Amino acid sequence: MKNIFKPVPDKERFFRDGVFKELAKHGALGVETGAFMRQQKTGLKFRRQAHSGAAWSLNGNIHLSADDYSLNSDPNNPGMLSLIVHEVCHLQQGFITALSVYGELDAWQVGFRFYQGMTGSPLKPILQDILNLPLGWSRVVLREAAGLMKAYSPGYRIDLLPLYPIHREIVWWISRKEPR
Structure with a gap:
């Protein structure tokens, strides 16, 4: 039987785990943001976007600007983490x-x-x-x-x-x- 679930590549998993660890180091809001992302299975994706560092999508993913960030980005980048916090706020708002x-x-x-x-x-x-x-x-x-x-x-x-x-x-x- 074919596996219909595509596994998360190791590099993507490593990056997400790094982001969660760094968020948790920065207070209650960081912990809550990481917990929400884990619970909702929020994906971190990368795409080009004009006039924005990040965006949320209706399917619950966060898209970081591919011009500024990648899987090679430092997971402790304050700008990136604050964008993730911003976009999770939107996902929580509805x-x-x-x-x-x-x-x-x-x-x-x-x-x-x-x-x-x-x-x-x-x-x-x-x-x-x-x-x-x-x-x-x-x-x-x-x-x-x-x-x-x-x-x-x-x-x-x-x-x-x-x-x-x-x-x-x-x-x-x-x-x-x-x-x-």
């Missing part, structure tokens, strides 16, 4: 929340706080401005967040996302009331 400015602000804040905690280095002022924004339902704040993200990464298409998760956005358009 695609409806992840595909909103609210979901992006949450993930940017989680990812860059992880990076800051890991490196102890100050962030660029624009990133610090994003971290200083309150995460909530204020449309003014969410528009400011989108503007800061676009200024930090001009090719980033945050302008295509609704401010709120789509079901809340529809309610806002009908009622003009912020969610609670």
Whole structure:
């Protein structure tokens, strides 16, 4: 009988294990991120992508930029680990929340706080401005967040996302009331 399950190549397994070990060294969020990835069997893949260091997919995988990372990358790379934390945040949010400015602000804040905690280095002022924004339902704040993200990464298409998760956005358009 043919084996229908393709085994994970040793190099990929070695890389994933290295990422999990490094995440676990960096506090509760790192441990939780690794545990979520193990439980959900989140794959780490590599592909070319414009204007982004990483992306999540509906099938639960994380795709790191092949221009910046590979199976030969240092598993303790702070930028890579913070991108993984960011994308896992989106996977935990679910695609409806992840595909909103609210979901992006949450993930940017989680990812860059992880990076800051890991490196102890100050962030660029624009990133610090994003971290200083309150995460909530204020449309003014969410528009400011989108503007800061676009200024930090001009090719980033945050302008295509609704401010709120789509079901809340529809309610806002009908009622003009912020969610609670």
